[in-house]
Amino acid sequence: MKIAVMAGTPIDTNMGAVLLEKNGFSENEIIRIPVSENPVKQTIFQTSETEYKEKVINGHIDNIKKVDCNILFVYCNSLSGAVDFEKLQKKNDINIVTPMQVYREIADKYKKIAVFAANAQGLAGIENAMFKGNSNINITGMTFLEIVKEIEKGTLPEVIAEKFHFGKLAEYLKNLGNEAILLGCTHFPYIENEIRKKSEMEIIDPSQKMLEKLK
Structure with a gap:
């Protein structure tokens, strides 16, 4: 089973991956997806237009589905609050877990x-x-x-x-x-x-x- 960990920056993406590894998931099962380079750029992304944000996230979802990954673990509170992941879950037929x-x-x-x-x-x-x-x-x-x-x-x-x-x-x-x-x-x-x-x-x-x- 492959799991994609998505977060705002490489740091919290890695935190999410480490959390999964500590709880029995192997490194080979985990795909890391940082959306931005740093917290400031992530805040800018989160305040951008809804259409743009959904386009970016949908692009990442398309990529992970190509490698038979059907679970997205959103390890970022502000990102999961700024994007309607319930909507994207239905649209993409993928399982999404968020803090919300x-x-x-x-x-x-x-x-x-x-x-x-x-x-x-x-x-x-x-x-x-x-x-x-x-x-x-x-x-x-x-x-x-x-x-x-x-x-x-x-x-x-x-x-x-x-x-x-x-x-x-x-x-x-x-x-x-x-x-x-x-x-x-x-x-x-x-x-x-x-x-x-x-x-x-x-x-x-x-x-x-x-x-x-x-x-």
């Missing part, structure tokens, strides 16, 4: 939740998905493209935590009454342990539920 599917399912478990996203495109997609699952949910949304850039550069997690004041941030979100922090960017598991050190709130990483859907 997970958010819709878990939304009814929370009254108030903080969402860490890479950019506003990703945040809007997550908000839309969660409201479909729970119209009464209250979302504290925050975007951190600068943290994504630091992760792409390989900056140590503890350095990122200090630079962006994780302790003060966690205290602020807790005082607002949030029950959990949702890692709404597939780069952010890189800093998950540092967030846990500073916060008593539940930390939600959608990756495991995405793997369940894949399996």
